[in-house]
Amino acid sequence: MTYIRRPNVVHPDMPSNELGLTARDYEGGISSLCAGCGHDSVTSAFVQALFELSIPPHRVAKLSGIGCSSKTPAYFASASHGFNSVHGRMPSVATGANSVNRDLHYIGVSGDGDSLSIGFGQLCHAIRRNVNMLYVIDNNGVYGLTKGQFSASADVGTTAKKGEVNIQPPIDACMTALTMGCTFVARSFSGDKEQLVPLLKAGLVHKGFALIDVVSPCVTFNDHLGSTKSYDFTRQHYHPAIHADFIAPAGEITASYRDGDTISVVLHDGSRVVLRKVDEQYDPTDRIASYAFLQKHAAAQEIVTGLLFIDDAKPDMHETHKVVEQPLNSIDFDTLCPGQSALAELQNRFR
Amino acid sequence: MTTGPKDNDFTVKIANVNGTGSASANTLLMKVLFRMGIPVVAKNYFPSNIQGFPTWYEIRANEDGYLARSGRVDVMVAMNAETYQKDQDCVAPGGFLIYDSTWPRHRILDRKDITILGVPLAQLCNENFSASRARILMKNIAYVGVLAALLDLDMEVVKALLTQSFASKAQLLDANQLAIDLGYRYAKEHFDGSLPFRARSSDKTDDHIIIDGNTATGLGCVYAGATLGAWYPITPSTSIMDAFRAFCDQYRKDPETGLTNSCVIQAEDELSALGMVLGAGWNGARAFTSTSGPGISLMNEFLGYGYFAEIPAVLIDVQRCGPSTGMPTRTQQSDIMSCAYASHGDTRHVLLFPANPGECFSMSVQAFDLAEQLQTPVIVVTDLDIGMNDWMCPDLQWDDAYQPNRGKVLSADDLEKMEAFHRYIDADGDGIAYRTLPGTHPKGAYFTRGSGHNMYGAYTEDSTEYREIVDRLLQKWEAAKGFVPEPEVHYSEKFRSGIISIGSCHDAVVEARDRLADSGVHLNYLRVKAFPFGARVQEFLDAHDRIYVVEQNRDAQLRGLLLLEARVEQATLVPLLHFDGLPLNAKFLVDAINTDLSKGKAA
Ligand SMILES: Cc1ncc(C[n+]2csc(CCOP(=O)(O)OP(=O)(O)O)c2C)c(N)n1
């Protein structure tokens, strides 16, 4: 079990991005997850989103906790630094990393066990601080890596493969994020790349904490009849409330949107998210309305997807902590150290 | 040891109730002595409660410059009727007790072998101050006036200190001065002269400061160039981050923008605090957290991660009484073992043991150098006594030529020239591999993990590859012995017995050795300053037949660590343990060693 690198064969016709890189340059090591695992689809959506945004891979930092989902940062962007931390504690590591270099793109990948059970507190506090990062939960309703125990996102009444019935009520990541003041809340499905890729792109550009809860079925332990996180169940109960198109700063709006059905949100770098409403009553800039909408549809067993809420104006952690623009890890020592004469003067206070 | 008090050699203890504002009065008294040029030792015994519990403050004036508690009380200011019995009991025969005689003298205060002096402090203050809060506060300042008269304090110094403290608050200055005068005059009018031991101006405190260890630590972190402090509040460590933040505001804030080039994050718990520090260390910044024993317990998993994934981090553990919540406001050295081996699996951590605030300053800087050089968490292990008490120490010094040791970090240029980078290859054969920082260069990327990894940084479950990593970590541990601070050693080959001690035990040991030497008992001395122990510790162990291991915990943790990590017989190391939560004093050691020696003679 050593390092497996993908053969680096590039087809001459492969499209390249603004940096002259192809999608290949955003790939990682070969996945060791089960064939058909939803998490692998999320990984390939990451490859596409990073490629399309033309982000230099080495300006990305990927962080994760522990779980099958948390292994996936090894399977994309191998030219990015990765930090596979301990179970449930990735948010704090990302917070610390971000605090000293605000110029990188931070991607957190976690699981429903990692984020909603053991790491629930850390997730809430990272949201509360509005750490500028994209945080993706690969949500399969179980602990995949420890072989299929229910996680905190499993619905009451859902059955495990061996027949056990879940009795503890679920925690909904999106509703939690909304109440914690999250500035970007989305839900998607690993099987819907068309929806997921633009959400990842918008989340990467959003300034602040962007949470995307991705229903990502576990084919080995939770893809059977009686599970509410299976491919079948998700497809049947899928309710796209809103579709997000991501438009780069210089990009033209080419698609024709009917007035009244779309909302355009300008992100801090000039790019835009154009939100096409599927449900007319839905307003993704109204936190309270979003919450009510989610509650209503959850009661009807519908999995609401899309960019559910966005607020690009709230200050991020650096602003609230009043930290200088320059990354703290690049400030030279002589600027940071007050020196002997200051020390001599200071000590008059201690006599 | 039974020498009585004399001029410039006496101990005053003040018993009070917390929340009555006695701290400023007590500090004033201590500073007056210090400014008169007399070395002082100040210990504050305070409860883990905000209001209404007993507190004590002890000031030892000491011309010889010993810095430990005296273990004796010559003057007791008994301001708390609840603790009269205890307070009267601890006064040395021939000593003095001052109480508030506004009310009739309590029957408890009945000792015949001490002098009991009543001063109607409440009455004096009620007559002169109208606000109820002022009446309470000024009672404290008034007893300073009484002591000023009895101990012959230099009133010019008192006045200068008051003027300085209340430079911008003229009204408070007047009130405080009045309170001092009330006490002073009463004592002059009612008591016959001053006490048989007095304060005489001296010159022993030039080029010294009064500072607590936590302030010095926070300052050290600023001087080391730390840019992230992440923490969760816990006594007795909290004032480290308070100090760090205040010094960052003072030295690193742009007055125009209000922006600071450092960041302090109050985390949701200690797990998160250390997670943040590791994230920042991985990202190339100097980052630290401050905590106490319960926090170290919570940080265990991440400490193992930092050790195995090789990420620099600095932790300051200000020890307090355990186990569990223990006595949060009492001192101990009981985290030695838990810090040394914190976390599951084969982990070991580099520890530094400062003995006073001066070393808190210098060792916190050293901790960052070691953490980055060795790419590992380093814990500065102090305690409540050092951290929260005011200590007299020589002026702190800074060498402007100092440049931080950032360890083996590859730059973009280095990477550009390299064929390929692999994270855990021991290119230099010293057990320390090169690392890269995120964002530097596309060739620098690697995947940091706490799971099994090989020298290329890739995931592995292969036994040989795993062994390569953990064996190299051991090699790095051996190398660390050459980088950590050497012990302080006082050695003469004439003597075959010695003392090994650690941290805040130091000053009591110094004094005890002098007193024992006076009676013809000579002991060599080694003070451990770091873990891992180096060659000098082994030499000292080899050179003695009997060594007293002096430390402040029940289970002889330093002794245990020596037995585990060095070559020495159990019987050679005699535990000498003080763990009641109060700082160590020399008398305790002298008595214990004399007892041990007499046992030896009897046998
Ligand atoms: C402190 C700790 N406790 C327990 C574990 C065991 N463990 C590993 S992964 C995991 C659950 C992962 O579930 P999830 O985050 O949903 O990821 P998935 O595998 O489903 O993608 C658990 C309990 C651990 N690694 N660390």
Ligand code: SF4
């Ligand atoms: S166990 Fe489930 S979650 Fe884990 S890799 Fe297999 S399918 Fe995916």
Ligand SMILES: [Mg+2]
């Ligand atoms: Mg899961």
